[in-house]
Amino acid sequence: MFDVLGLAYEKAFGASETHRASLAWLLSELPPEARVLDVGSGTGRPTAAALAAAGHQVLGIDVSPVMVEIATRQVPGAEFRCADIRTVVLGDESYDAVCVYFSLLQMSREEQTRLVAGLSRAVKPGGHMALATIPVDAEGVEVVFMDQPVRATSFSRDDFVAMVTDAHLTVQSEHTLVFTPAHPGAAAEPHLFLHCRRD
Ligand SMILES: C[S@@+](CC[C@H](N)C(=O)[O-])C[C@H]1O[C@@H](n2cnc3c(N)ncnc32)[C@H](O)[C@@H]1O
Numbered sequence: 001m002f003d004v005l006g007l008a009y010e011k012a013f014g015a016s017e018t019h020r021a022s023l024a025w026l027l028s029e030l031p032p033e034a035r036v037l038d039v040g041s042g043t044g045r046p047t048a049a050a051l052a053a054a055g056h057q058v059l060g061i062d063v064s065p066v067m068v069e070i071a072t073r074q075v076p077g078a079e080f081r082c083a084d085i086r087t088v089v090l091g092d093e094s095y096d097a098v099c100v101y102f103s104l105l106q107m108s109r110e111e112q113t114r115l116v117a118g119l120s121r122a123v124k125p126g127g128h129m130a131l132a133t134i135p136v137d138a139e140g141v142e143v144v145f146m147d148q149p150v151r152a153t154s155f156s157r158d159d160f161v162a163m164v165t166d167a168h169l170t171v172q173s174e175h176t177l178v179f180t181p182a183h184p185g186a187a188a189e190p191h192l193f194l195h196c197r198r199d
Pocket of ligand 1: 002040043063064083084085086100103104
């Protein structure tokens with residue numbers, strides 16, 4: 001699906017003020033030249049672009065070769081790799097921060113839970129994780145997203161927060177909103193952003 005969407009995804013979602021505010025929070029917490037992992041890095045904008053422009057070492061991982069090609073072109077100051085994050089081996093306590101913006105939704109709940117726990121272990125104690133998702137109690141639901149059929153799985157707000165907390169992350173702030181993508185085939189959707197600190 002994301003191979004098909006490519007830049008259209010950025011056009012529809014890239015203007016989110018809450019996403020930009022989340023990046024501003026992360027930038028205010030990071031030490032100089034921090035190592036940051038961006039999971040499901042998409043087109044590289046706004047996340048990797050904002051972090052790389054501030055002098056941080058960003059590794060973006062995305063399973064879509066089209067997204068990786070776009071991100072590599074748009075954000076030459078960051079590194080991007082095409083891989084399924086579920087299979088990537090990450091060193092413990094090797095990143096100052098990890099970003100997970102809307103990249104969990106095509107995984108089962110068990111996979112999301114296992115991945116968030118593994119990503120949390122990859123963050124240095126006292127480091128940070130920013131997560132964003134669609135806080136809806138839905139499992140394997142067929143939806144049409146930007147004119148594309150796709151299966152989606154997520155958690156309610158309370159269950160998502162519990163999953164994150166169980167992964168040894170402390171939620172420092174939380175932001176919810178209803179976002180309307182700038183695309184005729186995309187409906188308004190609830191967004192949940194969590195700003196967390198690794199215990
Ligand atoms: C909804 S887009 C969000 C892109 C970006 N994080 C943003 O917020 O602008 C989700 C991205 O996660 C990627 N993705 C989904 N599942 C993945 C997986 N298992 N491993 C790596 N990337 C994945 C998709 O290819 C897509 O680029």
